[in-house]
Amino acid sequence: MTAPLPILDLGRFNAGGVARDGFLADLRAAVREVGFFYLSGHGVPDGLAQAAWAEAHRFFDLPPAAKDAIAMVNSPHFRGYTRAGAERTRGQPDWREQLDIGTERAALAVRPGAPAWTRLPGPNQWPAAQPALRDALLAWQEAATTIAIRLLRAFALALGQAADAFDPIVAETPNQHLKIIRYPGRASGDAAGPDGRGQGVGAHKDSGLLTLLLQDDQGGLQVETAAGWVDAAPIPGTFVVNAGELLELATDGYIRATVHRVVAPPAGARRTSIAFFLGARLDARVPLLALPPALKAEARGLTSDPLNPLFHDIGANYMKGRLRSHPDVARRHYADLPEVAALPAVGEYS
Numbered sequence: 314m315t316a317p318l319p320i321l322d323l324g325r326f327n328a329g330g331v332a333r334d335g336f337l338a339d340l341r342a343a344v345r346e347v348g349f350f351y352l353s354g355h356g357v358p359d360g361l362a363q364a365a366w367a368e369a370h371r372f373f374d375l376p377p378a379a380k381d382a383i384a385m386v387n388s389p390h391f392r393g394y395t396r397a398g399a400e401r402t403r404g405q406p407d408w409r410e411q412l413d414i415g416t417e418r419a420a421l422a423v424r425p426g427a428p429a430w431t432r433l434p435g436p437n438q439w440p441a442a443q444p445a446l447r448d449a450l451l452a453w454q455e456a457a458t459t460i461a462i463r464l465l466r467a468f469a470l471a472l473g474q475a476a477d478a479f480d481p482i483v484a485e486t487p488n489q490h491l492k493i494i495r496y497p498g499r500a501s502g503d504a505a506g507p508d509g510r511g512q513g514v515g516a517h518k519d520s521g522l523l524t525l526l527l528q529d530d531q532g533g534l535q536v537e538t539a540a541g542w543v544d545a546a547p548i549p550g551t552f553v554v555n556a557g558e559l560l561e562l563a564t565d566g567y568i569r570a571t572v573h574r575v576v577a578p579p580a581g582a583r584r585t586s587i588a589f590f591l592g593a594r595l596d597a598r599v600p601l602l603a604l605p606p607a608l609k610a611e612a613r614g615l616t617s618d619p620l621n622p623l624f625h626d627i628g629a630n631y632m633k634g635r636l637r638s639h640p641d642v643a644r645r646h647y648a649d650l651p652e653v654a655a656l657p658a659v660g661e662y663s
């Protein structure tokens with residue numbers, strides 16, 4: 314048995330004094346060693362999560378036509394519904410259906426020649442048949458943003474920085490991204506992976522700063538560690554938290570954005586999750602933090618993966634993930650970009 318992932322209580326951070334110091338020491342160890350932990354004591358009112366769960370289940374139970382009416386392929390902002398099998402991770406189809414939303418705002422007026430990320434801000438798509446979904450998910454997105462920004466201050470302190478070290482890149486227009494996700498059960502043999510089960514979502518890093526995940530009681534999330542894949546089994550009342558690529562970039566790899574995946578549930582079961590990704594302002598660059606010497610000596614440098622280059626330009630780093638994940642959206646709305654012309658044709662994935 315591998316050691317389970319650590320559990321950190323945000324109440325200790327909020328309490329101050331020695332409790333806070335203990336929390337920060339545990340946080341530093343957790344992000345350096347695994348990059349994944351459970352967060353308890355976050356204080357988000359239970360009703361907000363309950364409402365988000367109830368509306369998420371109602372959404373996935375809508376008839377397919379009602380969901381396809383707000384298909385992501387209609388949105389240059391990568392917002393809307395994606396059917397199971399349409400998203401790609403490392404070129405392979407992910408067996409999950411999902412609704413992606415983000416900050417609700419008007420699209421920017423985009424000048425020709427402006428960076429591609431300027432096309433990302435914009436309105437969400439909501440199902441006409443379910444007006445309550447919008448309020449529940451936007452309220453959840455705000456609550457999750459508040460906790461994620463508080464945690465980011467804790468990360469800064471744990472790294473020997475001023476608490477506000479990340480404030481400039483999350484001020485005013487942080488890149489909020491929320492997904493409600495359902496993984497259908499799969500019979501073994503159904504496009505089974507090496508472990509005999511299907512790909513719910515393939516192995517990847519999250520591209521932003523921090524991810525806060527709510528998961529139901531099904532399980533299936535796995536985290537890559539030095540000792541191999543470890544299950545992030547559900548623990549009621551907690552979030553699963555993980556560091557994204559922007560923290561790896563900011564710390565020259567002291568923090569690693571940990572690789573994770575979801576193994577599809579068996580036939581007859583299903584998994585539902587609600588993932589919130591706090592990203593930074595798309596118009597900024599990730600600062601390279603000056604770590605205290607003791608921490609700097611332990612920084613391992615950035616990982617190098619030819620399929621996943623890391624970019625200090627935040628807009629470019631986020632864009633790469635969106636384009637490769639949703640080649641249908643990329644071809645419809647971003648065909649002018651050279652990296653889109655280079656995407657393998659559907660059916661051509663190895």
Ligand SMILES: NC(=[NH2+])NCCC[C@H](N)C(=O)O
Nearest residue numbers: 401402403517519634637638
């Ligand atoms: N928005 C996300 N966090 N998506 C994570 C899934 C992995 C994604 N398909 C990728 O290729 O990077």
Ligand SMILES: O=C(O)CCC(=O)C(=O)O
Nearest residue numbers: 494519528534575586588
């Ligand atoms: O659904 C989950 O539990 C994890 C999803 C995930 O890792 C992602 O969408 O980035």
Ligand SMILES: [Fe+2]
Nearest residue numbers: 517518519573
């Ligand atoms: Fe992820």
